[in-house]
Amino acid sequence: xxxxxxxxxxxxxxxxxxxxxxxxxxxxxxxxxxxxxxxxxxxxxxxxxxxxxxxxxxxxxxxxxxxxxxxxxxxxxxxxxxxxxxxxxxxxxxxxxxxxxxxxxxxxxxxxxxxxxxxxxxxxxxxxxxxxxxxxxxxxxxxxxxxxxxxxxxxxxxxxxxxxxxxxxxxxxxxxxxxxxxxxxxxxxxxxxxxxxxxxxxxxxxxxxxxxxxxxxxxxxxxxxxxxxxxxxxxxxxxxxxxxxxxxxxxxxxxxx
Numbered sequence: 001x002x003x004x005x006x007x008x009x010x011x012x013x014x015x016x017x018x019x020x021x022x023x024x025x026x027x028x029x030x031x032x033x034x035x036x037x038x039x040x041x042x043x044x045x046x047x048x049x050x051x052x053x054x055x056x057x058x059x060x061x062x063x064x065x066x067x068x069x070x071x072x073x074x075x076x077x078x079x080x081x082x083x084x085x086x087x088x089x090x091x092x093x094x095x096x097x098x099x100x101x102x103x104x105x106x107x108x109x110x111x112x113x114x115x116x117x118x119x120x121x122x123x124x125x126x127x128x129x130x131x132x133x134x135x136x137x138x139x140x141x142x143x144x145x146x147x148x149x150x151x152x153x154x155x156x157x158x159x160x161x162x163x164x165x166x167x168x169x170x171x172x173x174x175x176x177x178x179x180x181x182x183x184x185x186x187x188x189x190x191x192x193x194x195x196x197x198x199x200x201x202x203x204x205x206x207x208x209x210x211x212x213x214x215x216x217x218x219x220x221x222x223x224x225x226x227x228x229x230x231x232x233x234x235x236x237x238x239x240x241x242x243x244x245x246x247x248x249x250x251x252x253x254x255x256x257x
Contacts (some may be wrong), residue, residue, distance in 0.1 A: 014124070014126075020051040049166050051166055052091045059085050111139065115136060132164040133165060161246060166207050178226055212245055
């Protein structure tokens with residue numbers, strides 16, 4: 001069954017993925033949106049967060065071949081751009097299959113660089129899912145502030161299963177990590193999976209984190225021959241058990257009441 005034909009929300013759960021597409025420029029320096037679309041099709045994802053999906057300077061127009069992505073992967077772009085022809089917000093784009101967005105928030109993150117995050121509430125047949133798609137900054141002190149801003153924004157919404165995925169630009173673990181501020185909600189963190197650089201990955205810059213515990217499983221780096229050349233990052237892919245996560249959220253709310 002092709003990705004476009006697969007039924008989502010079944011017992012085996014959903015697939016979420018994150019991919020920094022490096023403005024569709026591969027490690028061979030070629031601009032090739034079709035090659036990126038082919039890697040996206042390999043992921044067979046129901047929720048896909050992309051980073052660096054728009055031009056960074058000048059008019060922030062999108063760089064993806066959306067028609068090819070839709071035909072090959074069955075994914076549709078969630079409209080979030082404030083620029084005509086743009087795909088994302090501060091380069092962050094979100095594509096989904098079998099769901100529709102009920103609420104979209106564009107979050108400007110603190111720091112010297114123009115960084116941002118998307119906070120999108122999606123409606124799936126198995127229930128709602130909040131997705132936070134982010135690309136954090138290069139400086140540790142800014143990442144700490146950015147992670148805290150994301151937590152504040154999440155706390156302002158209703159209780160629901162939540163994914164945080166993207167290029168979080170942090171390779172450290174433990175107390176020295178700028179992401180330790182996220183651990184009370186999204187922890188405990190698992191073993192880091194190196195995804196950068198794509199030819200010989202040794203830095204775990206990309207993450208898929210979930211709340212409540214058990215929402216995310218089978219986290220893996222998608223290391224195909226095409227992915228190794230299409231971008232300087234390898235994608236991450238994970239299984240999402242949305243039905244079980246909803247039960248856990250409802251149980252926690254009942255206990256709190």
